[in-house]
Amino acid sequence: MERKLRASQFHRKKTDLPSQLDTYVSKLWPDHFSIRLLLRNILVTIFSVQLFTATILLIITAIRDRHKKDRSFPHIDLKEVQVGENRLQLYDYGRELYKDMLEAIDNAEESIYIESYIWKDDEAGWEFKAHLAQKAAQGIDVYVIFDQIGNLVVPQEFKTSFDPAIHLLQYQAFGLIQHIIDPRRYALDHRKLLIVDGHTSFIGGYNIGSLYANTWRDTHLRIKGPASAEIARSFTDFWNRFCPRDKQISRHHPRRFDPLINLHGNDALRLTFPIRDMYIEAIHRAEHSIYLSNAYFVPDGSLLDALKEAALRGVDVRILVPWVSNHVVTDWISHSYFSECLEAGIKILGYRHAMLHAKTCTIDGQWSTVGTANMDRLSSIGNYEINVEVYSSEFAQQMERLFACDTEDVIELSAKQWHKRPWYNKLSEHILAPLRFMM
The missing domain is CATH 3.30.870.10 (Endonuclease Chain A)
Known part of the structure; x- marks a missing residue:
């Protein structure tokens, strides 16, 4: 009799297990939960942060350009x-x-x-x-x-x-x-x-x-x-x-x-x-x-790897970019490449006289x-x-x-100097870096 009772209790517990699991899962994942909704919300959040960051940079640029004066830049006469x-x-x-x-x-x-x-x-x-x-x-x-x-x-x-x-x-x-x-x-x-x-x-x-x-x-x-x-x-x-x-x-x-x-x-x-x-x-x-x-220096992986490999085998690789271009968002995306370039031995030079x-x-x-x-x-x-x-x-x-x-007369970056740039610069670069695939 006792054995039958234990067996009955075991069978009832075994039978109730799925319903207990359902209750546990429902607590973790409410009925209205959707993977698609979660992904959509994540993407919307990321895009909103990127858009906000880009907007702030554009506003700063507009204020800066309002007071900017045209400057002359060096140029040379070259023969045919x-x-x-x-x-x-x-x-x-x-x-x-x-x-x-x-x-x-x-x-x-x-x-x-x-x-x-x-x-x-x-x-x-x-x-x-x-x-x-x-x-x-x-x-x-x-x-x-x-x-x-x-x-x-x-x-x-x-x-x-x-x-x-x-x-x-x-x-x-x-x-x-x-x-x-x-x-x-x-x-x-x-x-x-x-x-x-x-x-x-x-x-x-x-x-x-x-x-x-x-x-x-x-x-x-x-x-x-x-x-x-x-x-x-x-x-x-x-x-x-x-x-x-x-x-x-x-x-x-x-x-x-x-x-x-x-x-x-x-x-x-x-x-x-x-x-x-x-x-x-x-x-x-x-x-x-x-x-x-x-x-606008936003190379794909193969181009970037070719430049880094050249520097690592002893080639003098120098890349001249505008320090401030007419597309501020592209500038910040470009900056996200500088660390690995500098670590490979590539010289990064910023042109500051005009828009290059x-x-x-x-x-x-x-x-x-x-x-x-x-x-x-x-x-x-x-x-x-x-x-x-x-x-x-x-x-x-x-x-x-x-x-x-x-x-x-350029701004030449060093790896040590570049790694010490302000945290908010690094954060902006990380936020905008995913946009490199669209530039």
Whole structure:
């Protein structure tokens, strides 16, 4: 009898176990609990903190810029150099660049192709429009491309007031409603080009505007010679892809192989991004020096690893960035890379004279690149970009001279100094660091 009673009690306890567990779980996880809701709340909280941090930084920047005065910056005169069949001229000052660009436009005999991510409604912007209109009136074929999103803040009247004789393409990322679900269509046209008669070309970081002419430190390159035809072909390929069929350019610019000057262009629709690969391969080959100037230093893992590995094997790696750029959030995201760069032996140099907008690199006194691509994810695997790769010791010497001029008076970080920065700086960097995958 006693055994039967114990068995009955055991059976009842065993039977009640699931219900006891349910009661315990319900106390831990209420009926209204949802993993999806928890994740959503976590993401909303993280995003809100990031947004709040970014807003505070933008407010601080606006207050700072209100009292900021334009400062002059050092720049040097560089002579034209011969590279194979082409003559190359470097520019580090916008006013001198614009002068030569307008002169090339005025001397055009057949065609003018001009492409700019940003085209400001100011004195410089109107001056370019006037010179182009004059050439179009003379019967020269004038083609203009600018990015619609890049010029959102430019008045619509300015964007639509080009002379009717000028062929105009306002590139827009989303031509059709279904493009919104295609990640490839989110690419912007970040290129800056001018090609005259398929023989004289300009390529680099300068947009069109008085701000860039006078107060920004940027780098641009002029090429006179057959290599310009390849740049002209890149322009016509882009134009013909995005313009109406009846507006396509029929003029042919021959492709050619040049062992000394190569053109690399990102193509978002085809998912080809050779500029990033060009950088990685050149960095892997470096033996002595890497001098890199870039406006927005937010490299992906492979690019960053290549730079750190070069420094660890004894290469003199120096990275010049604007100490204060025009995008304060990008600055703070960029800062989150500095610790591991410094620990690997990379020298981080902050340019403080002006906004540094250059996108250049020279390696071992032999290899150089000038172009439109920043060292961030938007340029590496996103936007339409274009860079020239040059194999020439004489041209590399000029690039080194330019880098030496830019780094005469800079803020050079040390690992010890950087680790001692205020805690709130470190906190802001950590909060904003996840945004690096969007920059």
